[in-house]
Amino acid sequence: MDQEFGGDVVGFYHRYRRGYPAAVFDTLAAEFGLRPTDVAVDLGCGTGQLTCPLADRVGAVLGIDPEPDMLARARRAAAERGIGNIGWLLGADADMPALQAVLGARRVGCVTIGQALHWMDHGRLLPELATLLRPGGGVAVLTNGTPLWLQPSPWSHALRECLERLLDTELTRTCGTDEPTQRAYREAMAGAGLAVRDTRLTYRAELSLEEIVGGVYSAIPAGRLPSPARRPGFSSRIERALRPHAPFVEEVEVRMLLGTTSSGTSSGTV
Structure with missing residues (x-):
């Protein structure tokens, strides 16, 4: 990724990227039979939105x-929360064969990928992940809502129009939340020998203008992020475009593709 999301973007990402509801971790624990002796892997972990809560459900992440x-x-986030059973590794999806050499085959309780699989070669990756899993373990591919500028609300439409003018580009990337991409993920998981279940939960959230602007900054590659001197003007233009459409209510759908090894059992639906 070549530092696309390094530098100042990291602070915005950590502060404004929403975490996952507790029900997500309940589902992972039940679906994969997570236990205190398990190791979990969070691939594409960002600043730990999945990693830190997952640490409560397993022996190590x-x-x-x-x-x-x-x-x-x-x-830092883990240290601030007093979490001591997480290890952090600089690496990417291409490093999974080396990870198996370190951990050994069939040792991992679950692998989570939170709205990051669109950066990866999922066709190659998912079969490699399947070889890491213990019996009954699995892979969870999660999305945490569609991008702020691609939602079916007047304020989202206004945000998209404003950003396309400011950034001089058409905003079409769905970050893997669109149905064709999700279908491709399901097919790849099934092709890797996993039994796949698609489950979802929804909730409503009302955002402030600050949260919307911060969310936008968290998604802009570091090389295109406005400089600190330009950010007040950039933010003001977004805020002016959105104010007529307040309140900024978001219908968030958390989608989980749960791929379990053949000896695992399904635990129902959410």
Whole structure:
């Protein structure tokens, strides 16, 4: 990723990227039979939004990300919360064969990928992950809502129009939340020999203008992030475009593709 999300982006990412509801971790624990002796892997961990809560459900978690600045902030977040059973590794999806050499085959309770699989070669990766899993373990591919500028609300439409003018580009990337991409993920998981279940939960959230602007900054590659001197003007233009459409209510859908090894059992639906 070549520092696309390093530097100042990391602070915005940590502060404004929402965490996952507790029900997500209940589902992972039940689906994969997580236990205190398990090791979990959070691939593309960012600043630890999945990694830190997951640590409460297993013996140890390994958070992996290709961005050193993301890992440094994640390590700080874990320390601030007094979490001592997470290890942090600079790496990417291409490093999974080496990870198996370290951990051994069939040793991992679960691998989580939170809205990051679109950066990875999922066709190659998912079969490699399947070889890491203990019997009954699994892979969880999670999304945590669609991008702020691609939602079916007037304020989201206004945000998209404003950003396309400011950034002089068309905003079409869904970060893997669109149905064709999700279907490709499901097919790849099934092709890796996993039994796949698609489950979802939804909640409503009302955002402030600050949270929307911060969320935008968290998604801009470091090389395109406005300089500190330009950010007040950039933010003001977004705020002016959105104010007529207040309140800024978001319908968040958390989607979980749960791929379990053949000896695992399904635990129902969420």
